[in-house]
Amino acid sequence: MSGIQLILIGLAIFGFLPLIIILYKRRLVKRILTTGALAKAEVYSIRLAHKSSVDIVWYRFVPANTNQYVTGSLTTKIGMYKQGDLLDVYYLPDNPKRNTVEGAWKSAAFLWFGILLAAFVLFAAYKINQEVAAGHM
Numbered sequence: 343m344s345g346i347q348l349i350l351i352g353l354a355i356f357g358f359l360p361l362i363i364i365l366y367k368r369r370l371v372k373r374i375l376t377t378g379a380l381a382k383a384e385v386y387s388i389r390l391a392h393k394s395s396v397d398i399v400w401y402r403f404v405p406a407n408t409n410q411y412v413t414g415s416l417t418t419k420i421g422m423y424k425q426g427d428l429l430d431v432y433y434l435p436d437n438p439k440r441n442t443v444e445g446a447w448k449s450a451a452f453l454w455f456g457i458l459l460a461a462f463v464l465f466a467a468y469k470i471n472q473e474v475a476a477g478h479m
Contacts, residue, residue, distance in 0.1 A: 357463025361456035378432035405438040412438040
């Protein structure tokens, strides 16, 4: 196996990294929503994302059996929340920093983006390998 083939294999593996991260995040959110504890979180800050049509909402909550705030953020449509609103947050009792809200990572757009990116990188590595084997590169 030549050095270029090892590089192409590495490139193909690297191309699957975004898809793996997306699948991991979706699975983690699903686990938190099914096995996590529920808390009421207060929205304490809202900012309009730079040159975008979404708000970045920061919230804080106090997990059960503690007296310390844990914070989190989410991206929503503009005007969906206002400062002081309460929302349901699910968190892992042993690690409250792992928290989420209903609907996070549910969009199929993330998944399709990861799949298309992985397919493109895999195809590109394949075509480069063909060109190298034919002696054109």
